[in-house]
Amino acid sequence: MVKLAIHEFAPSSEIDDANAMEQFQKQWRTYQKLVDSDALSHHEVADCLHGALTAIDKPFSILDIACGDAGEIKHVLADTKANHYHGIDLSEPALELAEKNLQDCPFEIDLDHGDYVEMVERRPEPADVAWCGLSIHHLKRDRKRDLLTALRKTTERFVMIYEPTLKEGETRDGYLERFRTVNRPAWTFLTDEEWQQINDHVTQCDLPETAETWLALGREAGFAKAAEVFHDRTDFYSIYRYDV
Numbered sequence: 001m002v003k004l005a006i007h008e009f010a011p012s013s014e015i016d017d018a019n020a021m022e023q024f025q026k027q028w029r030t031y032q033k034l035v036d037s038d039a040l041s042h043h044e045v046a047d048c049l050h051g052a053l054t055a056i057d058k059p060f061s062i063l064d065i066a067c068g069d070a071g072e073i074k075h076v077l078a079d080t081k082a083n084h085y086h087g088i089d090l091s092e093p094a095l096e097l098a099e100k101n102l103q104d105c106p107f108e109i110d111l112d113h114g115d116y117v118e119m120v121e122r123r124p125e126p127a128d129v130a131w132c133g134l135s136i137h138h139l140k141r142d143r144k145r146d147l148l149t150a151l152r153k154t155t156e157r158f159v160m161i162y163e164p165t166l167k168e169g170e171t172r173d174g175y176l177e178r179f180r181t182v183n184r185p186a187w188t189f190l191t192d193e194e195w196q197q198i199n200d201h202v203t204q205c206d207l208p209e210t211a212e213t214w215l216a217l218g219r220e221a222g223f224a225k226a227a228e229v230f231h232d233r234t235d236f237y238s239i240y241r242y243d244v
């Protein structure tokens with residue numbers, strides 16, 4: 001029984017604009033190259049999330065904030081007791097891809113177009129599990145805490161997030177310097193233009209935190225337990241698990 005519905009919660013005027021669509025497709029193709037080459041450790045992340053979800057022995061619902069095209073989650077949820085998947089993303093083109101990617105999944109699916117901060121804060125239905133891959137780091141620290149607090153109130157079991165992480169004592173500038181020094185030579189599969197796109201995005205938007213701060217934010221949000229459960233081989237990203 002598959003129920004697929006894209007609910008409209010944000011004005012979609014920008015996607016009617018051909019330039020915006022072209023921009024999205026360009027950026028998404030570049031991001032997809034990073035995912036396909038496993039530069040961001042998506043394989044191990046999928047294994048880690050899959051392991052946590054297979055440990056749940058009852059049917060469960062999962063909220064995926066910033067779900068993107070849901071390309072990975074389909075495999076993560078295979079062989080689990082997931083009975084409902086709710087994806088939220090600000091990008092309608094990404095959700096249209098998600099709709100295709102999730103087509104044959106044997107659980108109920110809702111896809112919502114909108115800002116996840118706003119939607120989680122006014123979400124009426126709790127989910128058993130909430131997941132976010134590579135997005136909360138765009139929020140300022142207070143908003144990260146607010147979002148985790150809202151997730152705490154609407155999650156029955158645990159929240160897991162995969163986010164960029166500063167080394168202990170590292171500043172944001174130091175992180176950006178390390179990002180460029182390590183990744184420009186490593187990401188040989190990107191053209192100069194694609195690298196520039198990624199570098200500009202990270203420079204303008206990313207607000208990583210130290211592991212200590214990510215864990216403190218979870219405790220301040222009211223979670224009983226906060227733990228770093230995975231640190232990626234490139235030393236840039238970690239998964240944090242917050243138990244209710």
Ligand SMILES: C[S@@+](CC[C@H](N)C(=O)[O-])C[C@H]1O[C@@H](n2cnc3c(N)ncnc32)[C@H](O)[C@@H]1O
Pocket residue numbers: 031035065066067068069088089090091094114115116117132133134135138
């Ligand atoms: C780097 S992608 C991550 C996609 C996927 N979760 C993954 O791990 O590969 C970030 C996603 O966050 C979405 N996004 C960013 N800010 C958002 C917001 N405030 N509300 C909803 N989605 C947002 C973007 O549209 C994009 O699809």
